[in-house]
Amino acid sequence: MRLYTAIALVALAASVARAQSWGGRPWNDLTPQEQERAWQNYRRYRQLPQEQQKGLERRYERFRAMPPEEQQRLRDTYQRYRGLPREERREFTEKYRRWRERPRGN
Amino acid sequence: MRCGSAQKLIVAAVDGEITPERRRDLDEHVAACTDCLAELRATESLLGALESLPQEAEVPSLVEAATLRRMRVAAAEEQERKERRWGWFPAPVLAAAGVAVLALTINLRPEGRQGTPQPAMTPEATGVRQVARAPEPPAPPPAPRQEVAVATADDALPPADPPPDLAAAPELFMNLPIIRNMEKLEHFEAITMVELPPNG
Numbered sequence: 001m002r003l004y005t006a007i008a009l010v011a012l013a014a015s016v017a018r019a020q021s022w023g024g025r026p027w028n029d030l031t032p033q034e035q036e037r038a039w040q041n042y043r044r045y046r047q048l049p050q051e052q053q054k055g056l057e058r059r060y061e062r063f064r065a066m067p068p069e070e071q072q073r074l075r076d077t078y079q080r081y082r083g084l085p086r087e088e089r090r091e092f093t094e095k096y097r098r099w100r101e102r103p104r105g106n
Numbered sequence: 107m108r109c110g111s112a113q114k115l116i117v118a119a120v121d122g123e124i125t126p127e128r129r130r131d132l133d134e135h136v137a138a139c140t141d142c143l144a145e146l147r148a149t150e151s152l153l154g155a156l157e158s159l160p161q162e163a164e165v166p167s168l169v170e171a172a173t174l175r176r177m178r179v180a181a182a183e184e185q186e187r188k189e190r191r192w193g194w195f196p197a198p199v200l201a202a203a204g205v206a207v208l209a210l211t212i213n214l215r216p217e218g219r220q221g222t223p224q225p226a227m228t229p230e231a232t233g234v235r236q237v238a239r240a241p242e243p244p245a246p247p248p249a250p251r252q253e254v255a256v257a258t259a260d261d262a263l264p265p266a267d268p269p270p271d272l273a274a275a276p277e278l279f280m281n282l283p284i285i286r287n288m289e290k291l292e293h294f295e296a297i298t299m300v301e302l303p304p305n306g
Contacts, residue, residue: 024277027268038279039264042272044152045282052117052149059285060278077291078284092297096290099297 024064107135112142116149117286 030038045053063071084092112135119132136143272279284291 024275027273027276030276030280034280035264035268035276036262038272038276039268040262041279041282042269045279047152048117048149049113049145051113055114055117056282056285057278059288060275060281063281063285063288064277074284074288074291075281077294078287081287081291081294082283093290095300095302096293096297098302099293099300102302 107131109135109139109142112136112139113145116142116146119146120150 027035027038045056048056063074066074081089081092112132115128115132119129132146136146267273268276278285290297
């Protein structure tokens, strides 16, 4: 009997872990503010062409595969990036473009 | 370049993530294709709007304030409309109509008289009541105010039952601006610090 209970608990824990790794926290676990933010972003996302939606989904897959501390680092960095004045943000994007084009391997 | 390839490049192009050659190809294409140009402009504006969204809980209070403000304005407009509608009636006429309606309502209303047939339930009496009711100012909550509230909620507030794709991966949408700028953010420090040769 105990063995069956233990197996059931392990299976339950595994399914919860799998669900969390698939989509993160479930909708009902988000705060109203988080739901609001997700909803607004979702509405914009739905206006993008399907190909572009897929591109964002692919990036999300990569984001999800990152360790939590790396995800948090990106969130913090995003706050810094967003805090930049519009002109500096534009300059940064331009610098980023050149950085991507720079010759590699030296 | 064909439209299909251009469409695939647009988000990356807006984020500055394609090579100059590809960008040139895309620019040449959109210069000749109004659909793709419109797509590019729309994406720029959409993704710009995405980025301008606050990450923290500023939106709900703003939305709440805006909603309340709109509702107050709508209520005031409705009140004004009501006053305008009845304002031209001389006050004594309105008062007399009010008294007549009140008297008829008290005498003829069927509530509290269930089970016993009353004159108020006869077709004649009902007809009198309908005629007498005509000048009564509309009492129920005004429709326009309701519409404003619903439209605002539809626009800004998440539905009670989120769409399946939103419910399946809410964190994708919560973190969408980060995901969109992911590569930029991953190398933020390096890009900030690096000295790059000048353009050209």
